[in-house]
Amino acid sequence: MENLRETLMLLSDLQEKDIKIEELKNKIEELPKAIEQKKQELSNVKIEFGNKKAEYVRLNSLKNEKETLLSAKESIIVKHTGDLNNVKSNDVYKTCLLEIEKAKADKSVIEDEILQLMEDIDKEVVILKQHEITLKNSEVDINNDIKNMESSIGKMKEELSNMKNDRESFSKNINANILSQYERIRENRKGLGLSLVDGDSCGGCNMVIRPQLINQATKCQELVYCDNCSRILFNKKDVI
Numbered sequence: 224m225e226n227l228r229e230t231l232m233l234l235s236d237l238q239e240k241d242i243k244i245e246e247l248k249n250k251i252e253e254l255p256k257a258i259e260q261k262k263q264e265l266s267n268v269k270i271e272f273g274n275k276k277a278e279y280v281r282l283n284s285l286k287n288e289k290e291t292l293l294s295a296k297e298s299i300i301v302k303h304t305g306d307l308n309n310v311k312s313n314d315v316y317k318t319c320l321l322e323i324e325k326a327k328a329d330k331s332v333i334e335d336e337i338l339q340l341m342e343d344i345d346k347e348v349v350i351l352k353q354h355e356i357t358l359k360n361s362e363v364d365i366n367n368d369i370k371n372m373e374s375s376i377g378k379m380k381e382e383l384s385n386m387k388n389d390r391e392s393f394s395k396n397i398n399a400n401i402l403s404q405y406e407r408i409r410e411n412r413k414g415l416g417l418s419l420v421d422g423d424s425c426g427g428c429n430m431v432i433r434p435q436l437i438n439q440a441t442k443c444q445e446l447v448y449c450d451n452c453s454r455i456l457f458n459k460k461d462v463i
């Protein structure tokens with residue numbers, strides 16, 4: 224039989240390739256989730272901007288209401304000023320003058336309110352412009368991140384396919400019987416078919432191994448398996 228130690232060294236190298244392939248596969252699977260998160264982040268930033276805009280909208284509609292009220296007061300003044308020329312009784316004349324005075328006083332209050340609102344709106348516009356710049360910057364940053372992640376998915380898939388090809392050709396150097404055992408075990412053991420002896424324990428399941436088994440795994444005269452996890456045991460370090 225060919226040198227078992229050499230075969231197990233090859234198998235150990237193959238397992239390292241398999242581990243790297245699994246890691247890359249996981250990364251590729253994680254990326255779409257990360258992209259989704261970025262998209263969510265972008266939509267949150269937009270919602271936040273919408274909320275900031277709400278104050279500006281509220282002030283504007285308040286200003287519109289005040290302007291409608293102002294023109295109503297102006298109509299009252301115009302109407303009663305017209306009436307003044309036609310009234311016959313002194314009492315009605317006085318009432319008309321009072322109405323005009325009252326409307327003028329109201330008008331003056333409303334005008335002050337409108338001026339204050341215009342000032343507040345101007346301030347909001349400045350704040351909103353700053354937020355708009357922040358939004359645009361975040362939008363650019365997030366979209367760049369998304370673009371980079373999408374392009375790295377492509378690159379990673381290409382890398383994965385190269386790694387798989389390399390793995391396939393490398394595995395042809397390994398004894399077919401041992402390779403098929405390894406494949407079978409790794410299917411059931413979280414992707415690891417081979418366990419390296421680590422001190423007095425199994426590197427796969429961390430359980431203590433019987434000294435006799437360590438001895439056999441070190442001698443490499445036959446295939447030995449961990450009593451606990453059933454992986455192929457290999458003592459890479461100690462050559463006898």
Ligand SMILES: [Zn+2]
Nearest residue numbers: 425428449452
């Ligand atoms: Zn084990």
